[in-house]
Amino acid sequence: MPPGKLREISPKSGSKLWQSLLFHLTLPNKMTVNYLGKKRVMSRSYRDKQVCDALKAAGYDLSTAGLRQAFTPMFQIATPVFIDARAKHRDLWDMLATVQQQLDWARLLGFSVFFELFTRLIESRYRWEKRPVYPFFDYHLYNPIVVELVKFRKAVGDCPQEDSLDVPDYTSWILTDAEFYNELAGGLDEEDGGTGMIQPDERDDLIPPMQMMAIEKDDLVPSMENMTIEKREDHLVAMQLDD
Numbered sequence: 001m002p003p004g005k006l007r008e009i010s011p012k013s014g015s016k017l018w019q020s021l022l023f024h025l026t027l028p029n030k031m032t033v034n035y036l037g038k039k040r041v042m043s044r045s046y047r048d049k050q051v052c053d054a055l056k057a058a059g060y061d062l063s064t065a066g067l068r069q070a071f072t073p074m075f076q077i078a079t080p081v082f083i084d085a086r087a088k089h090r091d092l093w094d095m096l097a098t099v100q101q102q103l104d105w106a107r108l109l110g111f112s113v114f115f116e117l118f119t120r121l122i123e124s125r126y127r128w129e130k131r132p133v134y135p136f137f138d139y140h141l142y143n144p145i146v147v148e149l150v151k152f153r154k155a156v157g158d159c160p161q162e163d164s165l166d167v168p169d170y171t172s173w174i175l176t177d178a179e180f181y182n183e184l185a186g187g188l189d190e191e192d193g194g195t196g197m198i199q200p201d202e203r204d205d206l207i208p209p210m211q212m213m214a215i216e217k218d219d220l221v222p223s224m225e226n227m228t229i230e231k232r233e234d235h236l237v238a239m240q241l242d243d
Contacts, residue, residue, distance in 0.1 A: 029135055
């Protein structure tokens with residue numbers, strides 16, 4: 001196979017592997033990311049299925065090419081959204097809500113599912129950078145989705161700008177904010193019963209933690225921008241006691 005040529009793998013039609021979200025996200029070289037799970041992207045298999053169902057409902061093939069078509073624009077869209085939102089001291093959940101609305105397949109998901117999907121993709125690369133392996137930084141051997149992921153993270157300051165096999169220890173602000181959201185609002189642990197497929201007018205009913213947070217969010221964001229997770233939680237508790 002010529003260097004740099006992406007190799008399509010075609011398991012038997014109908015096999016579970018071929019229908020796996022993780023399988024298509026890691027082609028042509030799974031060693032450019034490091035997911036926590038060996039068989040899924042999300043925390044639960046049914047959440048992977050929800051993403052697959054949304055993709056199919058929006059007209060995308062559940063194939064390597066189909067996922068590239070759906071996922072590659074996600075990071076391209078997210079880049080200017082995140083840069084602008086950070087300059088205005090907006091929160092990660094506001095940024096991702098804006099990105100979600102601009103993706104036809106993502107609008108069919110509950111917000112917590114999309115939130116987890118996006119941050120799991122970030123996490124997979126963050127984990128890989130802790131222990132880089134072949135093909136290292138030869139981007140012509142990467143899945144195009146991962147290439148866009150890397151470009152996005154560099155553009156929004158979520159990782160070092162320079163590629164290095166000796167990556168200095170750093171903190172992903174996206175994963176830090178995701179953890180804060182998860183602990184405070186039940187973000188990634190939120191259960192979405194049923195299929196996880198929603199209509200636009202049903203969205204508000206699926207994310208009650210976000211609705212509760214919106215009441216105080218505008219007052220909290222400016223003063224909490226540079227706080228650690230622990231300090232943010234203490235700050236919230238103090239405000240609740242004052243009420």
